[in-house]
Amino acid sequence: MSRTVAQVIVDSLAQLDVTHVFGVVGDALNPLTDAIRRAEGIEWIGCRHEEVAAFAAGAQAQLTDTIGVCMGTVGPGSVHLLNGLYDAAKSHAPVLAIAGQVPQADLGTEMFQEVDNDLLFKDVAVFRATVTSPEQIPGLLEIAVRTAISRGGPAVLTVPGDVGDKKVENDREPRFSLAERSTRPDDPALDAAAQLLNAAEKVTLLVGRGARQAREDVLALADRLGAPMVLTLKAKEGFEDDNPFEVGQTGLIGNPAAAQAMDHADLLLLLGTDFPYRAWYPTGKKVIQVDAVAEHIGRRVPVDIGLVGDVAPTVAALLPRLSPQASRTHLDDARAHFERWHAGQRRLASPEHDKGLVGKVRSVFDNAEHQIRPEALAALIDEHAAGDAVFTSDTGMATVWLSRFVRMTGSRRLLGSYNLGSMANAMPQAIGAQLQDRDRQVIAFCGDGGLSMLLGDLMTIRTHRLPVKLVVFDNRRLGMVKLEQEQAGLPEFGTELDNPDFAAVGTALGLTGIRVTDPDDLAEAVQRALSTEGPVLLDVLTNPEEMSVPPKPTVDQGWGFAIAKVKEHLRSTGDKS
Known part of the structure; x- marks a missing residue:
């Protein structure tokens, strides 16, 4: 018995072990969503915004290393997918996006809602095609899925409104088999690298996400070379736990020990x-x-x-070629520096910090009203979160606090828009992660700006009864932008947010809302939020003046902050007159 184009697509998704399809229903998608309605094992997740659908699908792809699926209908529905698909592209996440289109006879006539999908998705998709006849299925579907998986990115299949319910006469089962591959450099290249490494006195490793499958060999490499290991943010997951070589992150969110480890090395080895x-x-x-x-x-x-x-076979082939580094001074110095910095961060996050002499002096300058420090919030989440929790974080200061105070120990996972740098990703990615495993703790570090951008999909969390824990770092600011302005010597402008009571909003939408304004109430509120069944929105009013000092602050940056603060004071004084 022949099937429709829509039915072949949905049956194929089941074959690929897809369990969720994210999107917003609409005309051209009707044959597809009806096929999903009748399918066993696939759940349609109706979102309030297609951007959320694409982020959620990308999150599932990253957690499972398999295809994630989202859909957007004709015109605006497909346009709304773009940002989430760009994030999937930057994160190398295999996502299949089904985009609706006007009927074929109306193409090119500027029909209502008509958009040129092949042009729209040209920059973001690793593969894109429009289905113009039933005979192209399942061939085009096979190519789309294989390309998304092999190249790591979104594939977009456009289905016009009059094609989805057409019969497929050549009704064969699609085949998606794709053998994994593993490569390493030739021996002469490895010999040359080993020669350079053996000649170096101080080696530092910069380790990224591409090395996660080679953890044990990378640790053995660091030991052989006596090398401190600087981690990218995406390498926290996999390399932070039980790692005697780790010295944290570099970059704006990093720490002085990591910067020193790179500056004092005579050779840098970049892995994945x-x-x-x-x-x-x-x-x-x-x-x-x-x-x-x-x-x-x-x-x-x-x-x-x-x-x-690939890092795993390359490092395995390098190890026998390397001589043990006799001196551990470079490693020991970097680790000692990292431990001192880390101890200082723990003191800063302590609830007792502002009650001590140093804390009282510092509070005069950056926390005169004794508001909740975001460091304390992040540290408490780390302390009470499950050992297998999935964390997501919004781009900006929420990611800074997660980077510095949440350790990816045990089997914890981490997701964020760490390549695209989009706002508003944490909550949608948490939706995808929680649907993947309803029994696993999922915690989203939300900025107030990010959460409010896609606030409507709190209703998606409520509708599907997802026990997501949304932690809002509510500093009433676009915090990272404020930091950037002040670093450049500019007064803060355009970053202030007139926020509602997010906890009350969450409560009105069917979540458990908890609002914290007093530092003395923070610990109990965090424990209650993480232990409460069902979805929780924990709205914590944090200190907007809290600064994330770069690992290598410059004199220019210092002057920038000072000048900005003077300008802000003069402006606020003038506003009062």
């Missing part, structure tokens, strides 16, 4: 990272880079030897 911030790479160092993608080699920092291959 495309860390993009050129200003944070030291100059005058020998550099070896290992990456599976050839075009990543050398595009951030000049490289002496580029090793194209």
Whole structure:
């Protein structure tokens, strides 16, 4: 018995073990959503905004290393997918997006809601095609899925409104088998890299997400070289737990120990990272880079030897070629510096900090009203969260506090828009993560600006009874933008947010809302939020003046902050007159 185009697509999703499809229903999608309605094992997740659908699908793809699926109907519905799909592209997450289109006879006539999908998705999709006849299914579907998985990114299949319910006469089952591959460089390249490493006295590793499958060999490599290990944010998951070589992150969210480890090295070894911030790479160092993608080699920092291959087999092949480093001074110095910094951060996050002499003096300048410190909130979440919790974080200060105070120990997972840098990603990604496993704790570190941007999908959480824990760092600011302005010597402008009581909003929408304004109430509120069944929105009013000091603050930055504060004071004084 022949099936429709829509039925073949939905049956194929079941074959791929897809359990959720995210989107907003609408005309051209009707044949597809009806097929989902009748399917066993696939749940339609109706979102309030298609951007949320794309973020949620990308989150599932990253957690499972399999295809995530979202849908957007004709015109605006497909346009709304774009930001979440760009995040999937930047995160190398395989996502299949089904986009609606006007009927074929209306194409090119500027029909109501008509958008050129092939042009719209040209920059973001690793594959895109429009189904114009039933005979193209399942062939186009196979190509879309294989391309999304092999190249790591979104594939977009556009289905016009008059195609989805047409019969597929050549009704064969699609085949999606795709064998995994693993590559390593040739022996001469490995010999040259080993020669350079053996000659170096102080090696520092910069380890990224691409090395996570090689954890044990990478730890053995650090031990062999006596090398401190600087982690990118995406490498926290996998390398932060039980790692005697780790010295934290570099970059704006990093710490002085990591910056020192890179600055004092004479050779940097980059493993599975495309860390993009050129200003944070030291100059005058020998550099070896290992990456599976050839075009990543050398595009951030000049490289002496580029090793194209997967990190696991490459490091395994390097290890027998390396001599043990006799001196551990470089490693020991970096680790000691990191432990001192980390101890200072723990003191700053302590509820008793502002009651001590140092805390009282500091509070005069940055917390005169004794508001809740975001560091204390992040540290308490880390203390009470489950060992297998999934964390998501909004771009900006929420990510800074997670980076510094939440440890990815045990089997914890971490998701964020760490390549695209989008606002409003934490809550949608938490939706995808929670649907993947309803019994697993999912905690979203939400900025107040990010949460309010897609606030409507709190109703999606309520509708599907998802026990997500939304922690709102409510500083009434676009905090990272404020920091950027003041660092440049500009007074804060346009960053202040006139927020509602988010806890009351959450309560009105069917979540458990908890609002915290007093530091003395914080610990109890965090424990209650994490232990309460069902969805919780924990709205914590944090100190908007709290600064994240860069690992290597410059004199110019210091003057910038000082000048900005003077300008802000003069402006506020003038406002009162």
